[in-house]
Amino acid sequence: MLGSMVFAGAQVNYRAGFAQTSLEPPSYPFSLSLAGYGAPRDGRFTLEWIRKGEAGDCTAFGNTANNLFAWRQGKLMISGTAGELVWKSMGNTGSIRLLAGNKAGWYAVDDSDNLLYSAAAPVLKWKKISRVSSAIAITVSDNHIYLADKDGRISYAALKNKALHWNTLTAIPHLQSLATGKGSLYVLTTANDLIKFDPGQENKNGIRIARYNGLSYDVRLKAIAIAGNTVYGMDSANTIYTGRHRTDGDLTVSALAIASGKQIVVLAGADVCGFDGSFISSIKQEILRKHNIPAAAILVNASHTHFAPVTQNWLTWGEHNQKPDSVYLYGVVRPAIVAAIQAALRNMEPSTIYFGRGKTAIGGNRTFTKAPLPYDDDLDVINIVRKKDKERTVLFLAGCHPVFKNEGAEGITISANYPGVTRKWLAEKVGIRKSIFIQGCGGDINPIDASHTATGTKLAEDITHVLDLPQEELSGNISFYLDSINFPVKKWTEDSLIAFRNRNEGKEGDVYAEKNVRWANLMLQLNRAQAIPTSMPVYIQTINIGSWKLVGLSREAVTDYSIGIKKIWQGERVSVAGYCNDVSSYLPTQRHIQEGVYEGMDSFFWYGQPSIFPESVYDDILEKIKQLRR
Numbered sequence: 001m002l003g004s005m006v007f008a009g010a011q012v013n014y015r016a017g018f019a020q021t022s023l024e025p026p027s028y029p030f031s032l033s034l035a036g037y038g039a040p041r042d043g044r045f046t047l048e049w050i051r052k053g054e055a056g057d058c059t060a061f062g063n064t065a066n067n068l069f070a071w072r073q074g075k076l077m078i079s080g081t082a083g084e085l086v087w088k089s090m091g092n093t094g095s096i097r098l099l100a101g102n103k104a105g106w107y108a109v110d111d112s113d114n115l116l117y118s119a120a121a122p123v124l125k126w127k128k129i130s131r132v133s134s135a136i137a138i139t140v141s142d143n144h145i146y147l148a149d150k151d152g153r154i155s156y157a158a159l160k161n162k163a164l165h166w167n168t169l170t171a172i173p174h175l176q177s178l179a180t181g182k183g184s185l186y187v188l189t190t191a192n193d194l195i196k197f198d199p200g201q202e203n204k205n206g207i208r209i210a211r212y213n214g215l216s217y218d219v220r221l222k223a224i225a226i227a228g229n230t231v232y233g234m235d236s237a238n239t240i241y242t243g244r245h246r247t248d249g250d251l252t253v254s255a256l257a258i259a260s261g262k263q264i265v266v267l268a269g270a271d272v273c274g275f276d277g278s279f280i281s282s283i284k285q286e287i288l289r290k291h292n293i294p295a296a297a298i299l300v301n302a303s304h305t306h307f308a309p310v311t312q313n314w315l316t317w318g319e320h321n322q323k324p325d326s327v328y329l330y331g332v333v334r335p336a337i338v339a340a341i342q343a344a345l346r347n348m349e350p351s352t353i354y355f356g357r358g359k360t361a362i363g364g365n366r367t368f369t370k371a372p373l374p375y376d377d378d379l380d381v382i383n384i385v386r387k388k389d390k391e392r393t394v395l396f397l398a399g400c401h402p403v404f405k406n407e408g409a410e411g412i413t414i415s416a417n418y419p420g421v422t423r424k425w426l427a428e429k430v431g432i433r434k435s436i437f438i439q440g441c442g443g444d445i446n447p448i449d450a451s452h453t454a455t456g457t458k459l460a461e462d463i464t465h466v467l468d469l470p471q472e473e474l475s476g477n478i479s480f481y482l483d484s485i486n487f488p489v490k491k492w493t494e495d496s497l498i499a500f501r502n503r504n505e506g507k508e509g510d511v512y513a514e515k516n517v518r519w520a521n522l523m524l525q526l527n528r529a530q531a532i533p534t535s536m537p538v539y540i541q542t543i544n545i546g547s548w549k550l551v552g553l554s555r556e557a558v559t560d561y562s563i564g565i566k567k568i569w570q571g572e573r574v575s576v577a578g579y580c581n582d583v584s585s586y587l588p589t590q591r592h593i594q595e596g597v598y599e600g601m602d603s604f605f606w607y608g609q610p611s612i613f614p615e616s617v618y619d620d621i622l623e624k625i626k627q628l629r630r
Contacts, residue, residue: 012475013548015259017347018393018434021336023251023271024414025309028229029327030243031194031210033320034414035273036306038408038606041511043208043320044412046309049233049241053085060108061234062139063179063225064101064120068232068240071096076106076124081227085240087383091124091244098138100145100160104159107145115147115164120471130164138183139178144417146185148175154185162460170197170204170449181226182327183232188224188233192217208320215409224466245413250424251308253333254436255340256384256395257348258545263478264293265543266341267395267550269436271416272311272333275302277539277554279312279329283337291345296482299541299552300337301438303444305402306417312583316518318511323623327369351393353474354383355548355573358466363400363453365559366446367597376562377443378460381466382548386480394432396463397423397575399440399559400427404450416531418447421456422463430464438550441578442584443558444599465551472573475547481630483542485621486535490611498523519605532610538621540582542630552580555587558599564622587610589618 031047054368055061057076058070068085071076076099096116098109105119107274108126115130137148144163146156152175157164169185172195177188187195187208192212196204210217214495219241221233231243254272266287277545284295310324311333360379360516382395416423419437426432447455453619492500501520507513527531549572551565557578563575578587585607586592592600593615614620 007477012260012477014351014353014474014545015348016351016353016386016393017257017344017349017571018254018384018436019340019343019347020252020254020434021340021343022254023308023333023336024247024249025245025328025332026229027244029209029325030231032245032309032325032328033209034306034412035308035310035312035321036304036403038317038321038515039512041318041509041514042211043318044406045145045210045217045320046245046247046412046414047210047243048246049221049243050217052240052242054231055085055234055238055240056087057616058238059097060099061223061225062099062101063227063232065103066228068225068227069099069101069599071099071108081230093124094126098135100138100140102140102142104142107138107140109138117157125310137175137178139180141180141183146178146180148178156179169199170206172197172206177221177223180222180232181231185222186226186231188221190222194224208554213412216412225264228326237621246409248416248420250416250420251414252416253337253340255337255344256348256393256436257344258305258353258478260478261349264297264345265478265480265545266293266298266344267436267438268298268337268341269303269336269438270300270333271303271305271420272308272581273302273304273306274312275300276312279334280581283334286338287341290342296479296541297391297480297511297543297578298341299543299550299580301552301577302583303402303416303419303437303439304442304579304583305415305417306406307402307411307413307417307421309414313608314606315522315606316515318514337501350387352385352387354385354471355474356381356383356466356469356471357573358462358469360398360459360462361399362447362449362459362462363442363445364448365444366401367444367592367599368415368595372418374559374563376441376559378562378566379462379466379473381463383467383471384571392432393434393436394426394463394467395436395438396459397438397440397577398459399442399562399578400445400447400455401442401468402452404447404452404455415452418452418456418459421453422460423459425457426463429460438575438577439560439579441553441557441576443556443578443588444592445559472547474546474548477544478546479544481542481628482626483540483628484537485540485624486537486589487613487620488535489533490614491527491532492523492611494527497527519608521608526610536609536611536613538587538617540621540625540628541580544630548575550577551585552577553621554580554582555585555601556583556603557587558589558592560589560618560623561587564618568622568626587617587621588613590615593617
């Protein structure tokens with residue numbers, strides 16, 4: 001089983017290395033918006049609450065940098081956050097209803113609306129520093145104190161001044177609790193929305209980062225606190241909960257480096273929905289500086305899972321989805337991709353490489369209802385066998401959306417979706433612990449099974465079937481190319497943009513109409529700044545490893561591109577991937593555009609593109625590829 005390799009050609013000495021790094025978010029950022037779906041309108045977020053312990057009969061709850069505290073029966077109680085809550089008395093505090101703390105000391109509001117302060121010391125010595133009116137929430141950072149009144153008005157003052165000088169920061173309706181952490185202000189509303197507010201940024205209403213959904217966020221909280229890198233909540237029964245990301249724990253980026261002589265190529269597959277071209281370009285530039293490997297030799301592919309945090313700009317979506325969290329994107333995703341590539345390069349060792357092709361029936365065309373219903377069901381498998389110990393690394397390529405199911409708890413769980421199931425199955429069932437998924441041209445292909453576990457298992461079984469069949473040993477030189485074709489933008493007039501906006505305004509709750517309004521406003525803004533792009537590029541990357549040709553297209557390429565490009569090299573070993581290097585729109589065919597289906601029309605508004613492609617886009621791209629014959 002899993003052992004047939006034949007058709008060896010002339011000897012070529014390949015070296016190959018594999019590495020995998022995690023894309024799982026750490027405890028901070030506390031909650032992230034999931035990518036891929038514009039619905040539900042109010043967002044899909046990663047935060048879940050896990051019961052930690054009880055605060056007892058307390059009337060105030062807060063935090064210092066690393067501890068939680070509560071006011072209980074006239075005493076200030078404090079507990080560390082490691083393990084179970086163990087409350088210890090810090091001394092008597094009098095009649096306190098609001099509490100906050102930082103490294104320097106404690107702040108409190110008493111029943112007489114006095115703002116009190118005590119330095120951090122074994123014996124608390126409270127002194128009145130100000131008087132506040134109608135305060136319902138308080139929090140402090142190292143530099144500022146924040147108070148909120150019953151109308152949701154947030155005021156702040158610098159702590160460096162002897163006398164507090166209050167300024168109004170913003171107002172958030174239905175506010176009930178405040179906390180600070182990592183330079184940001186967090187607001188809990190009575191509807192149990194968790195809002196992040198970055199002082200000094202343009203959005204004066206903040207960005208929702210979590211909301212009550214009855215599934216993962218299934219408790220009604222009255223207060224929040226932040227200690228260390230963790231957010232905590234307390235409900236009306238004074239039960240304390242720890243916030244964490246709800247996740248399957250399988251988000252990764254895998255990299256495969258292959259060399260022959262001085263020629264090196266790198267293939268990376270990331271469990272993200274997509275990425276902006278500028279983001280991937282910056283990664284390639286870093287690898288070029290450090291390893292002298294050109295951009296054309298590095299292909300970065302997005303699996304397109306709809307259950308990973310947002311990693312690209314979607315400026316026409318709801319505010320919570322418009323931009324990725326910068327801490328996650330630049331503190332986790334970018335370094336993980338770079339680290340995986342660098343480790344794969346370090347891990348290169350003499351290897352034999354085989355190509356195999358089979359079929360998989362995991363998907364079907366989701367778009368068209370009348371024949372023909374195109375679907376490239378090819379399953380391409382690159383089997384790499386390390387010479388010294390016969391350890392296998394497997395690259396598998398198939399085209400199908402990782403989208404199911406956006407329902408129940410599954411719809412709000414971080415997950416690599418079916419590719420993650422396939423990788424795990426290969427590791428556990430047949431001992432292939434090093435595998436990398438490359439998403440094919442799955443733009444208009446959805447799984448036929450609603451269970452991503454069933455889809456991933458079926459794909460894994462199909463991979464093992466390919467590995468059981470005779471495979472062709474690759475032999476020959478390595479080459480790589482990165483080309484592009486630019487399509488002119490057919491710009492809308494200002495009058496047409498305004499008319500389009502007017503037709504969609506006043507439809508609150510309709511995610512499609514709201515998206516259209518945001519798109520029109522974006523285009524009007526760009527138009528008035530003379531910043532609308534004049535062209536829409538499609539990137540075509542070609543990597544040849546011996547007799548195997550991998551063509552990587554940018555954007556969400558539909559299945560026809562894989563079918564059509566393979567026909568250019570009829571009978572040869574050609575694989576085609578979409579979602580490579582830049583996922584900035586769909587890549588449709590004339591039929592998608594003429595029939596006005598999602599891939600050819602409405603998706604361009606979701607992606608914030610200045611126009612749709614011309615009907616000739618498919619023919620133009622294939623003609624370009626024929627002319628280049630890379």
